[in-house]
Amino acid sequence: MRVPIQEKVSTYMVFYLITSVQVGVGILSYQSQINKHAGHDAWMSVLIAGLFIHITIWMIYVVLKGVDGDLVEVNKQVFGKVIGSVFTILYMLYLVLGATIVIRIYIEVVQVWMFPQMKVWSILFLILPLVFYIINGSFRVVVGICFLGFIVPAFLMTSFLFPLQYSNLNLVLPVFDHTFQEFLLSANEAALSFIGISVLMIYYPFIKEKEQSQKWAHFGNLTTTFIYTVLAIITFTYYNQPQLSSLKWPTLDMWKIIEMPFVARFEYAGISTWFLVILPNLTLFLWAASRMMYRQFQVSQQKSIVLFLIAVFIGCFFMETREELEKVTKVFSMFGRGILYVYIPFIFLTYCLLRKGRRK
Amino acid sequence: MKKRSLPTRKKNALSSFLADLENRSDFTYLNIKKEFVVHIGYYNSVTDHEQLQSKFIPYIKHLSFRSVQELHNILPAGDIHLLHDPEKIDDLMLKGYVMIYCGESPEECLLFPLPVFKSRQISIPEVEFSVVGPKEAFVESIDTNINLVRKRIPSPQLKFKELHVGDLTQTKVCVAYIEGVTNKENVNTVVQRIGDIQIDQVIDSSYIQQIISDDKNSPFPQLLDTERPDRIAAILSEGKVAIFVDNSPHVLIGPTTLVEFFSAFEDYFLNWTIASIFRLIRLFAVFFSILSTPIYVAVLTHHYEMIPKALLGTLVSSRSQVPFPPILEAIILELTIELLREAGARLPTKVGQTIGIVGGIVIGTASVEAGLTSNVLLIFVALAALASFTTPVYKMGNTIRLIRFPFLITAHVWGLLGISISICYIMAHLLRLKSLGRPFLEPIYPFRFKDLKDAFIRLPFSMAKNRPLEVRSNKPPRLNPGEGRDNK
Numbered sequence: 001m002r003v004p005i006q007e008k009v010s011t012y013m014v015f016y017l018i019t020s021v022q023v024g025v026g027i028l029s030y031q032s033q034i035n036k037h038a039g040h041d042a043w044m045s046v047l048i049a050g051l052f053i054h055i056t057i058w059m060i061y062v063v064l065k066g067v068d069g070d071l072v073e074v075n076k077q078v079f080g081k082v083i084g085s086v087f088t089i090l091y092m093l094y095l096v097l098g099a100t101i102v103i104r105i106y107i108e109v110v111q112v113w114m115f116p117q118m119k120v121w122s123i124l125f126l127i128l129p130l131v132f133y134i135i136n137g138s139f140r141v142v143v144g145i146c147f148l149g150f151i152v153p154a155f156l157m158t159s160f161l162f163p164l165q166y167s168n169l170n171l172v173l174p175v176f177d178h179t180f181q182e183f184l185l186s187a188n189e190a191a192l193s194f195i196g197i198s199v200l201m202i203y204y205p206f207i208k209e210k211e212q213s214q215k216w217a218h219f220g221n222l223t224t225t226f227i228y229t230v231l232a233i234i235t236f237t238y239y240n241q242p243q244l245s246s247l248k249w250p251t252l253d254m255w256k257i258i259e260m261p262f263v264a265r266f267e268y269a270g271i272s273t274w275f276l277v278i279l280p281n282l283t284l285f286l287w288a289a290s291r292m293m294y295r296q297f298q299v300s301q302q303k304s305i306v307l308f309l310i311a312v313f314i315g316c317f318f319m320e321t322r323e324e325l326e327k328v329t330k331v332f333s334m335f336g337r338g339i340l341y342v343y344i345p346f347i348f349l350t351y352c353l354l355r356k357g358r359r360k
Numbered sequence: 361m362k363k364r365s366l367p368t369r370k371k372n373a374l375s376s377f378l379a380d381l382e383n384r385s386d387f388t389y390l391n392i393k394k395e396f397v398v399h400i401g402y403y404n405s406v407t408d409h410e411q412l413q414s415k416f417i418p419y420i421k422h423l424s425f426r427s428v429q430e431l432h433n434i435l436p437a438g439d440i441h442l443l444h445d446p447e448k449i450d451d452l453m454l455k456g457y458v459m460i461y462c463g464e465s466p467e468e469c470l471l472f473p474l475p476v477f478k479s480r481q482i483s484i485p486e487v488e489f490s491v492v493g494p495k496e497a498f499v500e501s502i503d504t505n506i507n508l509v510r511k512r513i514p515s516p517q518l519k520f521k522e523l524h525v526g527d528l529t530q531t532k533v534c535v536a537y538i539e540g541v542t543n544k545e546n547v548n549t550v551v552q553r554i555g556d557i558q559i560d561q562v563i564d565s566s567y568i569q570q571i572i573s574d575d576k577n578s579p580f581p582q583l584l585d586t587e588r589p590d591r592i593a594a595i596l597s598e599g600k601v602a603i604f605v606d607n608s609p610h611v612l613i614g615p616t617t618l619v620e621f622f623s624a625f626e627d628y629f630l631n632w633t634i635a636s637i638f639r640l641i642r643l644f645a646v647f648f649s650i651l652s653t654p655i656y657v658a659v660l661t662h663h664y665e666m667i668p669k670a671l672l673g674t675l676v677s678s679r680s681q682v683p684f685p686p687i688l689e690a691i692i693l694e695l696t697i698e699l700l701r702e703a704g705a706r707l708p709t710k711v712g713q714t715i716g717i718v719g720g721i722v723i724g725t726a727s728v729e730a731g732l733t734s735n736v737l738l739i740f741v742a743l744a745a746l747a748s749f750t751t752p753v754y755k756m757g758n759t760i761r762l763i764r765f766p767f768l769i770t771a772h773v774w775g776l777l778g779i780s781i782s783i784c785y786i787m788a789h790l791l792r793l794k795s796l797g798r799p800f801l802e803p804i805y806p807f808r809f810k811d812l813k814d815a816f817i818r819l820p821f822s823m824a825k826n827r828p829l830e831v832r833s834n835k836p837p838r839l840n841p842g843e844g845r846d847n848k
Contacts, residue, residue, distance in 0.1 A: 010806060110777060115662070126774065126781050130788060137792040144791035144805045145784075152787075264668045272776035279784055 003205045009143045014213040017203065018057075018220030020146040020280035021196030023227065025105040028274070030193045030228070031235040031250040038178045038186035039241055040171060043232035045186035050225030052187065053194045054218055056340060059348040060197075061214045064204045066351060071201040072295040078350045085296055087343075092292045094335050095199070096308050099285040100315035101332050103127065104325055106278045107316070113252060113271055120316050128309045130279075135287045135305050139206050142280075142287045149280035153273050157227070159266060160234055160251075162258045167237035188337070193228060195336040196281065197221070198344065202288040286312070375465045377446035392417055396426075399461050406456040408476035416458070416474060427462055428470040441471045477501055482508070485587050487754055490626035497587045502532055502606040505589070509536065509602075512593035517541070520604075523554050531562040532606040536592075541599045543832045546615060549796050550601050565605035565612050574794040579763060581755040582795045584613040584620060591625045599833035601796070615798040617830060618790060619815040622646060624752035627818050636817035643816060645747035650764050652744045653690050654771035654779050656737055660686040662775035674736065681731035687772035689733050693741040694764065696723060701745070701761075802830045 034042040067074050071091065075084035107120055134141050200217065207213045235250050247253055258266035286308050293304040319325040381387050381401060390400040398420070402412070425431045432442050441457075443449050449469055453459055456475025461468070482504065485497035498505045506520065521535040533554055537547050553572040562568060565585060573582045586592060587609050592602050595613050603612040622642050627635035659666050660679070667675060682689060700719035704712040724742070728735045744764070751757035763786065770778030793800035803811035811828050813819040827833040 114775065114777065123774065123777070126770070126778070130781065130785055133785070134788045134791075137788070140799075141788065141791045144801070145788065147805050147807065148787055148791075259668065261668060262671065263666055265663070265665045268663045268666050268776055272780040275777065275780045276784060 005208075007139055008206055008208045009140055011207055011209045011213045012216050013143050013147065014200075014207060014216040015220040015223070016147045016150050017143060017284070018197055018200070018217050019224050020150050020277070021199055021284055022194050022221070022224040023150075023277055024196070024281040025102055025109070025278065026193040027228070027231065028109065028249045028251045030190065031232055032244050032247050033192070034186045034190045034232065035236070035241060035244055036186065036189060037182040039182075040173075040236050041175060041178045041183065042186045042190070043172070043229055043236060044175075045183050046190045046193075046229045046232050047225065048183060048187040049190035049194060050221060050228070052191060053197060053221050053225075056344055057197060057200070057214070057217050057221060059344055060200055061217070063347055063351045064201060065211060066355060068210075070203075070205050070291075070295065072292060074201065074347060074351070078347050078354070088292055088296050091198075091339075092289045092296075094332075094339065095285045095289040095292075096311055097315070097328070097332055097335070098196075099282050099289075099308075100312045100319075101325075101329055102278060102281045102285070103312060104316050104319050105329070106275070108322070108325060109249065109252070109271060109274075113249075113267060120320075121313070124313055124316060127282075128313060131282050131286060132305055132309055134279075134283045135290065136302060139203065139287065142283050145283050146280040149276050153276045156270060156273060159255060159258055159270065160231055163234055163238045163254045166257070167234065169237055171238075171240055172233060172236045190228070191340060192333050192336060194221070194224065195340055196284075198339055199284055199288045202291055203284075374444055374446055374449075374467070374469075377449070378461075378466075390417070392421060397463055399459075401453070401459040402457075402474070403453055406454065406475060407458060408456070408474045411474055412458065416472070420460075428460060428466070428468055431460065432470055435472065437472070439473050442468050443471060444468045477503070479504060488586060488588050488591075488625060488752060490624070490629065493626060493629040494588075494590045496589055498589060498609045498611060500607050500609055502534060502604050505604055505609075505611065506534060506536075508589035509592050509596070512589060513538070513596060518596065521547070521551055523551065525554060525557050525568070526559055526562040528560040529562050533562070533568065534604040536596060536602040536604060538596050538599070541597070541827070541833055541835050542601060543599065543834055546601050546796055546798075546831065550603060550614065554603070562605065563607070565603065565608035565610045568603060568605055569612050574797065575792070578789065578793055579759045580618070580790070580793060580800075581621070581753070581759070582614075582616070582793060582800060584616040584753060585610040585755065586613060586625070586753075587611075588625055594625075594628070597838075599827045599831040599835075615796040615831065616800075617795070617802045617815075618800055619803070621753045621756040622751060623814075623818070632818050632820045636819075639817060642750050642752070645750045646760055649744045649747035649760055650767060651779065652740045653694060653737070653764060654767040654782075655776070656740055657686045657690050657768055658771040658775045658779055661772055675734075678734040678736045682734050683731070684733075686737070687768065689737055690741070690768055691765075693727075693733055693737060694768070696727075697741055697745045698761070798830060798832075803828075 031042075034045055038045050063074055064070075067077055072084075072088050075087045078084065079087055103124070104120075107118075107123055110123065111118055111120075134145055197217075204210060231251070235244065235254065238254060239247070239250065244250055252267050252271065255267040255270045256265065260266070263269065286305060287301075289308055290301040290304040293299045294301050319328050378399075378401075382389060384403075386403055386405045388402055388404050392398050392400055400412075400417070400420075420431075423431065423434055425434060428442065432440060441452065443452070444467060449459060449471065452471045456473065457471040458474050460470045460472065479501040480499045482496055482499055484495040488497075496508060498508065510518065515538070517539045519537055519539050521537075523533045523535065524530050525533050535547060535550050535554065550572070554568065557568070557571050559567070559571065569581065569583045569585060570576065575582065583603075592611050592613070596602055600616075601614055603614070605612075623639060624642070627639060630638070660675075684692070696719070700715060700723075703719075704715045707715060720742075724738055727733045728738055745761075748757055748761045751760055767779060767782050770782045772778075774781065790801050791805060799806055802808060803815050808829050810826065811830055813823050814828065825838060826836045827838060829836075
């Protein structure tokens with residue numbers, strides 16, 4: 001499987017591919033999820049989770065460098081043709097489900113914060129053609145959206161500095177006030193914010209200097225870990241723990257206090273701009289799914305995107321209410337954890353054993 | 361001799377062609393020698409009369425010759441043809457050649473070039489005016505235009521590839537590039553695309569621009585057009601390709617990038633700090649011009665909570681009398697501005713000024729006083745229109761003004777979210793666009809740090825030692841090592 005050079009993207013773009021897929025809807029709400037176990041110390045759990053992701057990235061690179069192909073190839077070599085294709089299809093479903101959940105959660109945020117009366121389909125009609133337009137371009141366009149989706153909304157980072165004027169450092173003290181087990185349990189929650197990285201296994205052949213891209217992947221993960229940690233500390237010093245636990249979207253609540261001479265209620269601008277952060281998630285997930293479809297069944301990407309977009313559209317209707325959405329999200333996070341804790345380590349170990357066997 | 365043994369059929373064809381010429385209204389026949397029949401024929405619309413009457417005919421009269429073959433050997437000039445094919449003869453005469461033949465039924469005719477070019481004088485650039493810097497602009501004649509560039513780059517490496525486009529017009533198109541600097545791939549793309557053109561007429565370079573663009577449906581121009589020879593000289597030495605089209609005062613440049621459309625050429629004549637700030641102001645103007653009215657509509661329709669208390673009073677007092685929703689108010693005002701612009705563009709300058717006064721002052725003030733629009737929006741719309749005129753390239757200015765309307769509609773329906781999704785649409789479109797196969801959004805994406813030296817800001821010339829990466833020049837350093845020092 002060769003990817004033509006004009007389809008390939010620069011090596012350092014892996015940085016943006018990693019960060020843009022990790023930062024998504026999760027960052028709006030993760031603070032009140034991770035503090036369940038480790039409380040005000042949970043920001044350290046973010047660091048633990050980030051470290052764990054570094055190890056995962058390393059494992060992925062070991063496998064990909066050895067196989068020199070994408071996930072479909074890896075599945076074939078590790079599991080054989082039949083079982084391998086089952087895993088490929090499962091992963092494909094995971095990606096489409098991921099895209100559906102991301103878009104549905106974003107629409108929920110919009111419904112709760114901006115337009116309570118807005119119908120889901122009305123906004124899907126605006127977003128889905130855009131996703132098609134982007135993916136139909138080429139992988140370069142998808143990466144371009146990831147790049148701009150990181151650069152353009154970067155100014156929002158400064159908005160997280162506003163709550164600092166009301167923050168109280170005593171709220172995160174004393175440090176190490178929880179057991180190691182609690183730290184790990186919170187890290188388990190925090191890991192959910194990072195799980196997009198496994199898409200790396202699909203776009204890997206599209207990178208110009210594949211082997212050199214590993215440092216960019218790690219650097220990207222480092223950046224996200226930094227953002228998540230800093231934002232967690234800001235949140236924990238701004239809210240006290242009981243108050244934080246009662247909030248669904250602490251990041252958005254913090255935006256509410258921002259006031260500038262020309263704009264009040266900053267969250268409206270913030271949520272709108274956040275679409276630029278969501279879009280890379282959507283496009284990259286769906287691109288990856290259609291790419292796998294092409295690799296596994298030789299279905300043209302154009303056709304499979306249409307199929308997946310219809311699936312996303314219908315999927316959003318199955319998650320009409322908050323409860324349904326939460327249920328599906330739970331399934332999705334289990335899926336994600338399975339990939340992170342079982343699937344990737346398993347592939348890694350099997351691959352190492354296979355390689356050892358081959359050497360002998 | 362060989363030439364004498366022509367078939368009589370051809371001879372007849374030529375004779376009947378010559379007889380037919382007399383019926384053409386702008387064709388003139390002269391018989392100049394008394395002792396011996398010498399005919400001179402020419403189209404008076406394309407031939408230089410004065411030269412013919414005062415110099416050419418007296419000169420011919422003093423020569424002694426018996427046949428056109430003899431004359432062919434005597435005449436001290438190149439580019440003289442002896443032809444017997446009526447079609448070829450007619451072709452050349454239409455380009456301003458004078459036909460000479462001896463006797464009543466000749467076998468061959470001699471064609472001597474005496475063309476006349478009626479063209480405008482070189483004047484100052486009107487579309488891309490600059491206060492400082494050269495004040496020459498291209499004219500309609502391609503030879504004059506090439507001359508204007510040649511004198512700026514007196515180098516044998518400057519090459520022109522000539523093509524003819526248009527079944528009917530046979531318009532001369534010249535692709536200019538500097539050999540050894542310009543990437544051959546770019547030249548080949550241009551030449552191939554122009555060669556593939558299937559059209560009967562090419563009236564202006566914008567025909568070529570539209571046909572060879574990478575995405576013909578895009579509202580964004582993908583080739584830059586300029587009327588400044590100095591700009592062409594500059595981009596040629598950067599390693600880009602220029603396309604000259606006969607009868608067009610605008611020369612096309614490719615490959616280009618989006619950012620290039622917002623850099624006025626005057627930037628290079630000013631100190632780099634000043635020029636950079638002007639460029640940033642211009643870029644800000646673009647965003648302001650696209651987004652200000654849609655944001656007004658979005659905020660006043662959906663997100664009035666976003667207005668701070670201090671500002672609320674001003675807005676309420678200005679809008680309390682207005683009976684329309686913000687979107688209607690905005691569209692009416694935007695259309696008024698567009699109408700004024702369109703009216704001003706089609707009218708003579710002096711009437712145009714009057715239109716500006718009537719539109720800007722009378723309609724504006726009256727509509728606010730009548731309570732049809734709020735004066736806050738009027739300020740926004742007027743500023744946005746003003747900002748859109750800062751775009752140095754006219755065609756890009758049009759694009760900027762028109763993409764505001766879809767933004768207005770999405771802003772009305774989906775509020776700020778609609779605006780940000782529209783921005784994503786534009787972004788995706790720009791990411792997909794290419795100019796001669798090169799990415800249009802360069803140096804933003806693909807991100808090339810080195811090309812940022814001449815994008816949003818313009819760094820001093822000493823920093824620009826290399827040609828932009830975007831053109832994939834064959835010779836990236838602008839100077840040969842040591843070459844700059846020789847001139848000291």
